[in-house]
Amino acid sequence: MVMRIDCKGLYYRKQNKIIRNAAEEGETEFILDNANGQRYIGSGIEKKIKITVNGVPGNDLAMFMNGPTIIVNANAQDGVANTMNAGEVIVHGSAGDVIGYGMRGGKLYVKGDVGYRAGIHAKEYKKQIPVIIAGGVAGDFCGEYMAGGILVLLGLNRGEGVPIAGNYLGTGMHGGVIYIRGEVDEYTLGAEVSVLQLDSKDMKVLTKHLKEYCEHFELDLDEIMSEPFVKLQPISSRPYGSLYAY
Template sequence: MVRIDAKGLHYKKLNDLIWEAVENGEEEIVLDNVCGQRYIGAGIRKKVKIEINGVPGNDLGVFMDGPEIIVNGNAQDGVGNTMNAGKIVVHGHAGDIIGYAMRGGHIYIKRNAGYRVGIHMKAYKENYPVVVIGGFARDFLGEYMAGGLLIVLGLEKDEDGNIAGNYVGTGMHGGEIFLRGTVEEHKLGKEVKIFQPTEEDINRIKPYVEEFCRLFDYDSEEILNEEFIILKPYTHRPYGRLYAY
């Protein structure tokens, strides 16, 4: 295990030190005093665990392909941007565009997330991205989503008592959004509809909810016993007629 003090380090210098440790065969890296440094874990393809004490900056885990990143605090925007594989665990809040164009791997956020979570998420064959949010998500959840799975557990609610903001699923043409609770239909993008989950549906999300509860010390049985809804797109080409006739 190697420990790096990030206090006052430029993000490029910090990332150079991380890559040096990875190339030297380190399997566990602890970063202390992180404060806004960007691109931590960017493009790393080896099985390494990175633990962050502090608040990482934008694009945490961008293009990541295999590592596990644990954030003991909050994270800024773009967590898991175009991520291929691995796991990111945030023991706090996360900012906007979480999982942007994410292609695989899992992201677990204990508390709340910002705007445009899951925008352009996609899945292909064995690549299946999953984002689980413990609290609520802001506007444009699942915007232009093309595949994968978003789960919002609603353990916290926003100032109006909602677990999702406006324009949920706008432009969505693949994947699924599970909400533990309800959302008013006027908050939905016109491309999605509400469905009631079957027992099979709940069994599909159960492993991810159980992992969330294991990570953050919640009771999975209690959470899964509450009512969920599923949001799904009703067309795979929501804007087809705008561009082709």
């Protein structure tokens, strides 16, 4: 059974209350039609439900989420997967700024571009590793202060001369890894990261996640993997240690 909700003119608190109450009563699948900026969709939900959003959700989609799958058939706004713990978010468009802020687990797949500070403060713990893949380009400060996780930029369909990421890429990064399809100009990097070649372990991890990404968006994995990747990793796990007295 699928619950269909017409979100036109529906206040976000009422919409989210309907979803939460129905999920508590056993509903497992929701379709939100005419979404137009309603915030916090899926936030804090810990059940294995599926939410399909037809329209543009508001900020903090999937914030604190712990299990659901959310599919967005349009663009998404800022703060997608903010501090998300588990689950999956699939955006069939572009997304705004600070996606994956403090993300602790789960997967965030964006078909198009992402804004500033994608993956900021992402972190991992043991086997709980967040994964963020953007098919387009990213704005400035991508991967800022990353403490863990996997962030992938593919740069698909970008115009000639358009960089795959803005300036200060990986600034303050002290954990995790960023995979870049193609080359990256070192002058755009933060001082805390270095550019390395991928080894066999990297290729295995990257292929695994890109296979799933391509299945969601009906893309050709072989075509994507035909271009070389580089990886960015932090030089130090404590880049600002010298600033403290202890």
